Amino acid sequence: ELKVEQNPLFLSMQEGKNYTIYCNYSTTSDRLYWYRQDPGKSLESLFVLLSNGAVKQEGRLMASLDTKARLSTLHITAAVHDLSATYFCAVVPMDSNYQLIWGAGTKLIIKP
């Protein structure tokens, strides 16, 4: 069974702290997405990681992909309240029948 597991599912942290969200997947894949969702809103694309060792950064967020370990991380540096949201990762299996497999999401709350 294809699985994408995110850890943690819920994270409450203080502003200014660093933390990492993990995304493990059970199938061979070389394409992984990170999305952000604010409460009651749609999903916003953050990063597309296309190869082993890919690293992308946007502001206080940095995402990386290790296809051999089947692991992606989303690192938050010096968190600010505006980053409070739910973060999803999704993978495209190598033998995909045009399906995108999603993690359950990590709800991040950043307290002032």
Add this chain to the structure above:
Amino acid sequence: EAQVTQNPRYLITVTGKKLTVTCSQNMNHEYMSWYRQDPGLGLRQIYYSMNVEVTDKGDVPEGYKVSRKEKRNFPLILESPSPNQTSLYFCASSLQFGGGYTFGSGTRLTVV
């Protein structure tokens, strides 16, 4: 503005009453997909379409129908809705499968 437009945003209906949720994109995207989002389950794909007149089942197609008669439109049809189809639905499009995805604003459906 490039966007995916879903209608309606909110819908309450009764069991068995046929309904259609519309989805339209103005980006000339080939790939379109429908997802449902339920708490703790992430996003699950219902149906997808690679191009006009080309559609296929996702992970949870039971109880749903789609059509792709024009490139821009990809309606989701519930012929006989049931309470277990109460969910938040998202339409998404991409220039091609595997590229960046643009999501609609979502449709919150309640079936009583």
